[in-house]
Structures are given as structure tokens and as C-alpha cells.
Amino acid sequence: MSNRFREALESGEFVVTCELIPGRGANEPGQIKEYDAAVAIYNTGKVHAISITDNPGGNPAIAADTFADDLEKQGIPTLVHFTCKDKSRNQMQAQLYGMERRGLQNVLVMTGDYVYSGWNGRSRPVFDLDPVQAVGLVNDMNKGLIVPGPKGNSQEQPAHFYPGACVSPFKWTEAETITQYLKMEKKIMAGANFIISQLGYDARKMEELLLYVKEKGYDVPMIANIYIISAGTAKFMKGGNIPGGYMSDEFLSILVEEAKAEDKGKAARLLRAAKMVAIARGMGYDGVHIGGMGLTADIFNTILNTADQIQDQWRQWADEIHYGQPDGFYLYKPAVDVNGKKTGLNTTERAPLTEGYQDKPKLMKSYGLSRFFHHWVLTRDKRFYGTLRNTMERKEKKKGMHRHHGMEHMGKVVLYGCLDCGDCGLETTIYTCPMTQCPKCQRNGPCGGSADGYCEVYPKDKPNWRYCIHVKAYHRLKKYGELEKIDSYITPPNNWDFFETSGWSNYTHERDNAAHRQYLPTPELRPGAARDRRTGKDTDSK
Numbered sequence: 001m002s003n004r005f006r007e008a009l010e011s012g013e014f015v016v017t018c019e020l021i022p023g024r025g026a027n028e029p030g031q032i033k034e035y036d037a038a039v040a041i042y043n044t045g046k047v048h049a050i051s052i053t054d055n056p057g058g059n060p061a062i063a064a065d066t067f068a069d070d071l072e073k074q075g076i077p078t079l080v081h082f083t084c085k086d087k088s089r090n091q092m093q094a095q096l097y098g099m100e101r102r103g104l105q106n107v108l109v110m111t112g113d114y115v116y117s118g119w120n121g122r123s124r125p126v127f128d129l130d131p132v133q134a135v136g137l138v139n140d141m142n143k144g145l146i147v148p149g150p151k152g153n154s155q156e157q158p159a160h161f162y163p164g165a166c167v168s169p170f171k172w173t174e175a176e177t178i179t180q181y182l183k184m185e186k187k188i189m190a191g192a193n194f195i196i197s198q199l200g201y202d203a204r205k206m207e208e209l210l211l212y213v214k215e216k217g218y219d220v221p222m223i224a225n226i227y228i229i230s231a232g233t234a235k236f237m238k239g240g241n242i243p244g245g246y247m248s249d250e251f252l253s254i255l256v257e258e259a260k261a262e263d264k265g266k267a268a269r270l271l272r273a274a275k276m277v278a279i280a281r282g283m284g285y286d287g288v289h290i291g292g293m294g295l296t297a298d299i300f301n302t303i304l305n306t307a308d309q310i311q312d313q314w315r316q317w318a319d320e321i322h323y324g325q326p327d328g329f330y331l332y333k334p335a336v337d338v339n340g341k342k343t344g345l346n347t348t349e350r351a352p353l354t355e356g357y358q359d360k361p362k363l364m365k366s367y368g369l370s371r372f373f374h375h376w377v378l379t380r381d382k383r384f385y386g387t388l389r390n391t392m393e394r395k396e397k398k399k400g401m402h403r404h405h406g407m408e409h410m411g412k413v414v415l416y417g418c419l420d421c422g423d424c425g426l427e428t429t430i431y432t433c434p435m436t437q438c439p440k441c442q443r444n445g446p447c448g449g450s451a452d453g454y455c456e457v458y459p460k461d462k463p464n465w466r467y468c469i470h471v472k473a474y475h476r477l478k479k480y481g482e483l484e485k486i487d488s489y490i491t492p493p494n495n496w497d498f499f500e501t502s503g504w505s506n507y508t509h510e511r512d513n514a515a516h517r518q519y520l521p522t523p524e525l526r527p528g529a530a531r532d533r534r535t536g537k538d539t540d541s542k
Contacts, residue, residue, distance in 0.1 A: 003105050004077045005049035006162045008287075009194055009221045015287030015470035016304065017079055017196075018295060019051040022067045024269030031062065035070065040297040042076045046304050049106060051289065058116040060123075065099050071473045072104060079164075079382060080104055082138075083112025085440070088128045089137065089493060094143055100159045107163045108186075108196060109134045111440055112449040112459050113243055125439065131165055132186045132444040135491045138163040139191035145429070164223075165192035168244055168448035169209040170200030172328030173354035175474040176450055181212050181331075181486040183445025188220055189520055190490060192508060195220055196289050198244060198448050200228040201251055201276075203318035204345050207283050208331050211346060212413075221287065224280035227275045228292030228299070233261040240284035243456040251323035270299060274306035279306070282314030319344035348439075357475040360453075366415050367476050370431035378427070378507065385508075392505040405502040409500065412503075422498030423512050432475035435494070440468045443491040446470040488518040 019042050022031045038050045052064040068078035080099065087095065091177045100109070117126040129137065153242040165187040169389055171177040178315060184195060186325065197209060201534045206224060229237075234255045238247040258265035269292075276320045277288050308315070312529050323332075332346040357363045377384045401528060412418030417425060417436040425434045433441045439457040449456030450468040477483050492513050498506050506512040 003162060005079060005106050006193075008048045008204065012286075013048075014281060015048045015221075015223065016046055016300075017049045017051045018047050018207060018287045018300065019053065019289060020058055020295065021053045021064050022064075024062070026062060026403070028169050031051075031067075037296055038071055039074065040493065041295065042071075043298050044297050044300055046300055048287075049077045051078045051108065051291075054083045054112065055086060056113060058085065058113040059086065060118065063095075065095065065102070065104055065527055068104055069102050077106065079106040082107045082109050082134065082163075083105070084110075084127050084131060084134055084539070085112035085115055085127050086126055088126055092129065092137065093141075096138065096159065096161070099160070100141070101115040105160050105162050107138060108166070108315055109138065109163055109192070110166045111449075112229065113444065114439055116448070127439075127441040129493050130440070130442050130444050132183065132190050132490055135163050135165055135187055135190040135192050136490070142191075154313045157484055159453075162193055163191060164194040164196060166196050166198055166448065167209065168198035169202070169205045170198060170202060170244075170246055170324075171450075172246065172325035173391070173471070174329045174353055174455050175471040176446065176453060176468070177331055178353075179446050179470045179474055179486065180448070181209075182385050185216065185487060185522070186370065186444050186490050188218055189518070190305065192220065192222060194286070196223045197225045198223045199229075199291070200246065201229075201248075201321060203279055204330055204334070204346055205324060206279060207318075207346050210285065211332055211348060215348070222285050223287040224276070224285045226273050226276045226280070226290045228269050228294065228295075229255065230269065230292070231255040231265060242453065244447075244451065246451070248323045248325065248326060256462070269300050269426035271306060272321070273303045274310060275314075275321060277303060277307035278314040279318050279321065280312045281311060281515060282318075291419050315343070334367075353478070355475075357479065360467070360475070363472050363475045367431055370415070370426070371480075374427065376433075378504075388504060389508040392502065392508045395502075396505055396509070401501055401505070403502070403503070408502055408504055420500050421496070422501040422503050422506055423494045423496075424507065425494070425505035425513065427514065429469050430476045430486075432469040432472050437466070441494075442470070445492075470488050476522035488519060489519045492516045492518075 005015065005017070018038070020034050020038055022034050025031060041047055042050060053061070054064040055061050060443045064080045064082070064363070068080045071078050080334070109131045111131050111376040115121070115123045138161050141156070142161055145156045146153050147156060165184070167184040168180050171180055178394050188195070208427045209221060224409070228449065234247050234252050236242065237245040238252055254475040255265065258268040273290065280288050290300070330351055331345065333349045333351050333352055335343045335345045335347050337343055376382050376389050379385060409418060416431070418433060419435040421435050428434065428443050439455065440447050446468050450471070453467055453471045455468050473486060474483070477486055495512070498512065503512065507514055
């Protein structure tokens, strides 16, 4: 089956996707308008796929694959957003089966916005898988899932998905920036075939992402997000209503001033979008992902034609579009011209990692005790691990796997707010529970919604405003010089067979997530190398 989007990326063609938001309902006037716009935009011949959002903003909407199917029947390739917020892994698998049956191949896997509405009250968020795990599911389906049955294992027919993932380079603290990139690496290792950035308006951060990918040696197509932003949307973002979105005072004032024009700033918005397309192409991105409200074929023609005309001046536009956070963190040092003036771009020299935790005492709360216990009791080559293992073995032989384990659970409740899931993720997230302290249950790295180190779900004006658990993990490991641990393995999803059973017993019996981790290559190893899952030692995988 032909796939224009995939074929263009794999052949090195500069790709363009258009993001549409069909919204609530089944046959609403707005959805008819979006469908007609998608057809007209694709018919310009400039777009390789129409990208369809999945319940954006955490609100119910028509299923992305349903809207995509209507377009695919007209010969229009689509990119289906596939989020983790609303579906269990079984429902994800069922949806993917349906997409495979209808020939929907392109999938953009992401965490998804936290759930904020629903029928008769807020819907319960799911987040059964994180996007690293979801990409792994998609790729396992591409290989042909092995399914256990009463007569032995059977293998399903291989699927034909082309999965991609997201990353947000527009983070302004050291911890958020680095953990974003480390999670992106896990997505690539899990099988993401392309990466699309989240929205932002800073050329240095756009280039930073490419420099990081090149430094690490990944050969994965990178697509820049170009969002055509109005003054109204900018004010909405400034109020913290778009998770992970940053709007500077300078940029907001520019947009507000532009909105006073007779066309309410439309010409200025489209010119800026064209400049960002030129920047992305000049930097070496493999394509652009264009979004915004009220997109039309005329808008796409204007942006892309203008970008072609001004392409040679892309470095000038990069110097102009620099609306980052004042004193925000950049992974690389700034480039300067012969006169010592900053160019708006980066060098390839890493910036110093100076961000500390001293002004954030809660980052280290209870970690010393947790670290001490893990080292002496849960580390397999330490003396007291054998005592724990023998105790757990004796208890299971006497009372079984589902025995009472109140002392263990109570201690974890006091220290971590334990859910008693039994498949403990505390080690993975450096002793902050991902099941109770992360609203999205992210075990393999942060979502894109944090701001200034804090979780998007807990507003700044509330007393329970919390740090992102992965910001905590970063600083805890940095303090002890162990940052290499934060990206050393992919953690499998929580196994709910173990709910309300002893996490210690599941660990010592080697049946929990710790026994099934996928260890990642160290930077010195060639692609494809691996680590022994038990010892963590490098092995050659020729």
C-alpha cells in the first residue's frame, strides 16, 4: 500500500504536514468545514499528510482514526495522533487493529493532555502505557504479536504501521531539557521512525534539538512544529492554559500590536510562519508540521511560497525569532559573529550544567533513607538482599503470592503514597512513586507539559503544586554523580497481575518490571549494542 508521507521521509524529501482539530460531535458544521479544508489543503500538492488530533486539551472529540478514515478513502494520507490518556493497553491494541484493517499506517504516539472534562463530570484519566511503551506496542504489532493461548503461542499477522513520537525542546530549566531529550532517545530505541517537536518560538531551541540528535548519532527524521499563533491564542498560552507552552512577554506584546492592523495581524502571522519554515529547512529539519486555527489552502500556499522566496535569509530570521525565557537554559553555548554579537544560533560546545537543588529542598525529601535502604537491602550483591530474598521466599511458600504484606505497604504509604500496585516503579523514578505522584504515571521520562520544573496538573496558585517527578529524579542523581542511570533502560508497563501483592516479593522473585527492562546502549557503543538485563554490563550483539 502506498504511503506518501513515509515515502517522502525515507527518500529525503522535505515533508509538510497539516494539523487539523475536528472537535466534538459526529456531523457538526465545524467538522464539515475541517474536512473540506483538509481536502483543499492536500489538493495544493504541497502537503504530504493531514494530521488529526486525538481528544486535544483532554476533551472528548470525534476519534482521530474515524476522521482520518474518511480522508484516506479520498486518497488523502493522514497522520493519526495516538495518545495514552484515555485508553487501556487493550483498548489501544483494539484501536490499532481497527486502523490496520482500514489501512491507516501513520501514527504519532504521544502522552496526551491530562483529562479535564467528560460526560457528567471529569473522566478518569487512564495512562496505562506511556508513549515509550506505546511505541513498543506498535512495533511489536508490526513484527506480529505473539499471543499465548490454551494450545500454546500463536503469532498474529504483522501490521504495517509507521510510528513517530514527539519531543519538546522548548524547556527552560536544565533538568526539564535534558530529561526531555533522554525520553526522546527511549522513544527512538523503542522504534519511533520520526520525531515531531512541540510548539515553540525560539530558533536556538529549534537548532538545539538537531544538534543533540546529531551529537548522539541518531539517523531519525526530525520535523519542526510551526504553529500559526494569534494574539488571542498567545494570551491563552500566557495564562498557562496550553500545557508545556511558553509565551514570553516580548512576543506577546508583538502579537498584540500586530492584531491592531486592519487584517488583525494575519499577514504578520503568515510571514512569521514562513520565516520559521525557512529556518527549519535551513537548519536541516526533514520537514515541518504546520498547525493553527482556521487553516486553509490559501494560507498554506502563502506560507510555503513565501518560505521559498525568503529561504536564503534563514539565518537572519533565526536571529529575529528568539522568544525564549530570559535566562533560560540552553544545552549548547551561543554562537557569536566576528564582532562578538550573538547570532541566535548555537555552537556545538555543551553549556555547563549549573542548575542546583539547594533552593528546592523538597526535591531531596526522604531520598537519603530510600537510597540507603535500596543500596543495602535491594541491591543483589549486598549482604541484606539475601536476607530479604529468603524471607520473601519463605512467606510465599507458607501463604502464597497474595498474602498480607501490611508492614511493607504501610511504610511505602507513609513515604511515597503507595498505591500497592505490586509492580513497583520507585527505583525507575528515583524514589518518587510514578503511580501516585505523577498524574500521567510516566515511568520512562517526563511528558511535555511541565513548566519551570513543575507538573502541569497542579496549578501554581495551589498549595499542592508539585515538582515533576523526573525533575526530582534528575537532581537526585545529579547530586550523587549518577546521571547515567536516568537513561539506562526502558521500563515495561505496570503488570496489574501484581496489584495488592508484595512489591518486594515480586522483585526478589524476578517477576516485576526490574526483571524485564530493556537496557539501552551506552554512548560509546555502536547502534544495536545492548546490555545484560540483570548485570547492566555491556554485551556485543553482533
